Amino acid sequence: MARTWLWRTGEFVLLSVLVLVSALVLVYLLLVSEILHGRVNVCRTEDCLAHASELLSTLNTLVHPCHDFHAFVCSGRTNHHGVDRPLLERMYLGCLDSHPRNTQKGLAQFREFRRERGMLWPESEQAEQGSAHPLALMLDLAINWNLNFLFDVRLLSLPRGSSSEAMTSNATALLLTRGKLGYVWRKDVRLVPADPAQYENYVREYYNVLSVSGTGMTPKALRQLEEAIVTAKTDIVSDQSDQAWFPIRKLGSETTTVESGQWLELLNKYFQGEVTWTADHLVVADGPAVLTNVENLLRTFQHHVLVAGLAWVFIQSHLWAVSGRPDLVFRESPVKWRKYACFEYAETMFGLFSVVERLTRTFEPQEARQQAKGFAHRLKSTAMEKLRTASWIDAASREVALRKVGALALRLLPPKELFDRDWRRVLGNRYSTAEREFFPDLLEASRTYRAMRSERLLFAEVYGRRPFSSEQPAKYIYVANDVDVALGLVAPPLYYLNATYAVNYGGLGTFLAEQLARSFDELGRQLDDAGAAGHWWDQGAYDVKAECSLGGLREGSPNHSEHRSVKVFPVVPALEISYAAFKGAVANDTRHLSDFKLPYLETYKDDEIFFITYCHALCDASSGKERCNAPLRQFRPFVEAFDCPPNSAMNSVPGCTFFGP
Numbered sequence: 289m290a291r292t293w294l295w296r297t298g299e300f301v302l303l304s305v306l307v308l309v310s311a312l313v314l315v316y317l318l319l320v321s322e323i324l325h326g327r328v329n330v331c332r333t334e335d336c337l338a339h340a341s342e343l344l345s346t347l348n349t350l351v352h353p354c355h356d357f358h359a360f361v362c363s364g365r366t367n368h369h370g371v372d373r374p375l376l377e378r379m380y381l382g383c384l385d386s387h388p389r390n391t392q393k394g395l396a397q398f399r400e401f402r403r404e405r406g407m408l409w410p411e412s413e414q415a416e417q418g419s420a421h422p423l424a425l426m427l428d429l430a431i432n433w434n435l436n437f438l439f440d441v442r443l444l445s446l447p448r449g450s451s452s453e454a455m456t457s458n459a460t461a462l463l464l465t466r467g468k469l470g471y472v473w474r475k476d477v478r479l480v481p482a483d484p485a486q487y488e489n490y491v492r493e494y495y496n497v498l499s500v501s502g503t504g505m506t507p508k509a510l511r512q513l514e515e516a517i518v519t520a521k522t523d524i525v526s527d528q529s530d531q532a533w534f535p536i537r538k539l540g541s542e543t544t545t546v547e548s549g550q551w552l553e554l555l556n557k558y559f560q561g562e563v564t565w566t567a568d569h570l571v572v573a574d575g576p577a578v579l580t581n582v583e584n585l586l587r588t589f590q591h592h593v594l595v596a597g598l599a600w601v602f603i604q605s606h607l608w609a610v611s612g613r614p615d616l617v618f619r620e621s622p623v624k625w626r627k628y629a630c631f632e633y634a635e636t637m638f639g640l641f642s643v644v645e646r647l648t649r650t651f652e653p654q655e656a657r658q659q660a661k662g663f664a665h666r667l668k669s670t671a672m673e674k675l676r677t678a679s680w681i682d683a684a685s686r687e688v689a690l691r692k693v694g695a696l697a698l699r700l701l702p703p704k705e706l707f708d709r710d711w712r713r714v715l716g717n718r719y720s721t722a723e724r725e726f727f728p729d730l731l732e733a734s735r736t737y738r739a740m741r742s743e744r745l746l747f748a749e750v751y752g753r754r755p756f757s758s759e760q761p762a763k764y765i766y767v768a769n770d771v772d773v774a775l776g777l778v779a780p781p782l783y784y785l786n787a788t789y790a791v792n793y794g795g796l797g798t799f800l801a802e803q804l805a806r807s808f809d810e811l812g813r814q815l816d817d818a819g820a821a822g823h824w825w826d827q828g829a830y831d832v833k834a835e836c837s838l839g840g841l842r843e844g845s846p847n848h849s850e851h852r853s854v855k856v857f858p859v860v861p862a863l864e865i866s867y868a869a870f871k872g873a874v875a876n877d878t879r880h881l882s883d884f885k886l887p888y889l890e891t892y893k894d895d896e897i898f899f900i901t902y903c904h905a906l907c908d909a910s911s912g913k914e915r916c917n918a919p920l921r922q923f924r925p926f927v928e929a930f931d932c933p934p935n936s937a938m939n940s941v942p943g944c945t946f947f948g949p
Contacts, residue, residue, distance in 0.1 A: 328883040330890060335784035339791050340886040342781040343900055346907055354932035354939065358916040361900055362907035394610045394727040395498070401731065405429065407599035410495065413504035414599070419592035423546055423582070424554055426598070431558040433734040437601050438521055439578050440467040443563065446570070446768055447695075447819065460563055461570035461767065462536070462555065464578050466524050470605055471629040472617045473518060479619040487511055494603060497611050505596055513597030514604075516588065520581035526910065527577035530811045533767050537567035542579040545586040572767055609633070610727045633730065647775070652707045656785055660700045660778060667797060668693060670869040671804045674861075674947040680833075685825040689808050691817035696807055697770040698800065700778045762799050764806035766815055771803040782905060788884045789877070790894045793870035794901030801862035801869075805946075809857040810834060836944035838918040854911075854918035861946040863902070863923055870898055895929040919944075 348364035399411060405428055406420025430436035444461040472478060481487040488507040495502045536555070540548035548567065555565045573579055585594055608616040614626040651657050675681065675689050761774040777783065782795035806812050813825040838854040874881070874894070883894050892900065899920060906912035920926045922943025932939040 327881060328885065329879075329881055330885045330887055331788050332887060333786040335780070335786040336788065336791075336886050339781055339784060339787055339901075340888050343886070343897075343904055344888060346904060347900070353930045354936045356917065357899070357920055357926075357930075357938050358903055358906070358913040361903040361916070362912070391611055397727050397731070398607070398610045399498070401727075402599060402602070406595060407602065409505060409596040409599050410498060410500045410502040410603075414592045414596040416590065416592045419595055421554075422586060422591055422594045422598060423543075423550075424557075425595055426582070427554050427558055429602075431555075433731075435602075435606075435734065436467070437470070437517065437598065437605065438467075438524060438582060440465045444570075444572060444765065444768055447697075447770075461533070461572055462565070463572045463574070463765070465574040466527065466578060469521055469525050471625070471632045472605060472608065473521075477618055477620075477625045479615075479617055484508065484511075493616065494607060497607060497613060497616070498603075505600075509593075510597070510600050513589070513593070514600060516585065517597055517601050520585055524575075524577045524581050527575040529575040529577065531572060531574055531766055532576060533570055533572045535567060536565060536569050536571055539571060539579075542573075542576075543583045543586065545583060570767060572765065574763070606727075647702070648707055650779070650785065651701055657701055657704070657707075659785060660783075663783075663792065663797070664698050664700050664800065666869050666873060667800055667804065667865065668696065668698060670872060671801065671865045674865055674868060675808075678947040679949055680829050682826050682829070685830070688816050688824045692769065692807050692812075693804060695769060695817055696804065697768075698773075698804070699771075700773055700775075700800075702775070762803050764803040764812075766806070766811055767819060769807060769815075769817075769819070771800070773800070773803075781901075788886065788894065788897065789870050789873040790884070790898040791886075791901050793866050793873065794898035795905055797866035797869055798862050798902050799905070801865040802858040804865060805858040805861040833944075833946050838922060838944055839940070854914050856944055856946060859915060859919045860923075860944055863919055864945065864947050866902075867898065867923075867925055893929065895925065899926050899929060 343361075346362050346364050348360055348362075351360040351363060353360040402408075403411070406425055408414050408419070426436050426438060427441065430439060430441040434440070442463040442465060444463040446459050446461055479490070481490040484507070491502065491507045491510060534542075536552055537548050539551045540546065543551075552565055552567060559565065588594075589597065604617065608614050608618075608626075609630070614629075618625045651660070671693050672690055675686055675693065678686075681689070761777050763772045764770070765772060777796055777799055782799065783792050808825065813823055813830070814821060816822065816824045834856055836856050838856065838860070874884075885892070885894065886897055889897065903916040903920070906916045909915065917938065921932075921938045921940045922945075924941045926932075927939045927941050930938070
């Protein structure tokens with residue numbers, strides 16, 4: 289009996305050991321399987337939920353993604369008016385609350401401000417003799433007050449030791465930028481009188497608010513001037529041409545009605561005490577339309593008439609806020625639209641300080657800032673790896689491209705000082721004299737804005753940066769090898785602290801990769817890593833890649849807006865860079881996930897979410913349909929992700945590549 293008991297006990301122990309060993313082996317095999325093959329999970333963070341909601345608001349599953357991907361991603365859009373943004377309280381409230389007790393004071397200052405700038409009309413006739421020069425007015429408003437309508441003016445610091453600096457012996461250049469069309473000029477919100485009689489009543493209402501008769505200008509003449517100036521601005525904003533740079537002495541050849549010497553005289557007048565410009569200083573024009581449209585206006589109208597037209601546009605842009613009369617410009621829901629227009633003032637004058645609460649709430653933790661820095665670093669290192677491994681690139685061109693991308697300045701966040709509460713408090717004290725009266729505060733903010741240009745770090749990284757997207761939310765400055773990023777890009781729905789890699793690299797990653805690619809596009813290859821002019825990339829193989837046709841409309845596609853051809857640069861290399869960065873981030877993640885899905889979108893793989901997010905960012909963009917569809921239909925990872933059959937509308941592989949063979 290005892291022997292039987294011992295035998296059975298031994299059998300039990302042996303069996304237990306075998307079971308335990310089997311369990312350990314099974315666990316080991318499962319772990320190895322997960323490490324080798326990955327595993328699937330669903331992201332449940334608030335950020336992932338938010339992005340899923342964002343995508344679902346536009347997704348149209350009735351459209352097959354292999355037929356028209358842009359329609360699949362974007363055509364399910366519901367009415368959307370944007371998100372609430374933290375606003376700079378004093379300026380915002382001063383814009384919203386123009387009480388009767390301060391309206392007359394504001395109107396008087398508004399009149400005096402215009403008179404001092406040379407805008408005499410409508411209080412008196414804008415006579416030909418003694419009238420301000422239109423260019424002088426525009427430069428004064430742009431440089432000293434940041435209130436010019438047609439273009440913006442900025443100072444650009446050239447990299448120390450670069451050939452661009454050496455070429456001019458100056459470390460500062462003048463940057464003429466497109467700016468953006470003011471909110472009150474948007475066609476979807478603006479009150480637009482239909483016929484001459486309505487326009488005459490519209491003009492008369494402005495005269496009543498200003499208590500003037502409008503001597504010397506008929507409503508017909510005002511309408512002609514307004515249409516010409518607004519058309520010029522629209523053309524400037526929509527211009528997709530490349531940047532151009534040249535010394536100030538050549539400005540006269542761009543604007544034949546204004547000689548280079550006159551430009552130089554005006555620039556030194558309005559930058560007095562800050563920069564002394566010479567004929568050798570560089571001018572960077574953000575596309576030829578800026579100077580072309582200024583020249584066209586100067587040639588079309590007599591100077592005193594054009595000044596009256598600029599005064600009329602200036603009055604329409606600002607009188608509604610000065611007088612507390614949003615009904616002057618907004619055709620419906622003036623209170624709602626006024627909020628957005630008032631924020632535009634705060635953003636223009638205060639830069640990132642206008643959204644400091646949002647910034648600090650998101651990026652005050654050092655870990656959050658390190659994450660954003662690491663994100664930018666991965667994009668740059670991926671771009672360099674793509675250049676390093678592309679077999680068709682010759683060795684000499686590869687080395688220059690690698691040095692240029694390596695030196696490129698890609699800063700997503702402002703300096704760490706902005707996240708220091710004491711530093712922000714000192715900064716805020718500069719506005720302690722604000723009276724919560726709109727126009728006085730606007731002028732005081734302009735003066736402070738101007739004074740801070742001498743504090744380069746403060747101005748370039750805080751006041752000179754725009755928090756929210758304009759027509760060009762990110763811009764590569766060729767002569768500086770620098771990317772100017774609107775901080776609103778580093779925010780939902782393009783970037784989240786706690787979302788999936790597919791979301792961040794498909795959204796913000798592709799936007800930034802486009803700017804990286806511009807450093808070696810057709811214009812970028814004219815400046816090497818030291819800023820020296822000359823084609824440094826072998827033209828033969830490069831031209832074959834750059835001139836590959838992405839096409840536009842596929843035969844049988846229902847949307848004829850796609851007939852416009854899409855160029856390889858910057859979107860094809862950008863997609864290749866951002867997608868590779870996304871896959872690299874996944875491969876290096878310690879969770880070893882093969883697929884990290886979004887909630888409520890579990891039917892879509894990580895790769896599919898990458899492309900959906902990329903196209904979602906283009907839903908409201910100019911030419912968004914072709915910018916989405918044309919490159920994706922030739923991008924093999926997209927075709928494989930959605931399993932698009934050969935000869936379907938969204939499958940043109942093998943197509944154009946840049947880094948590929």
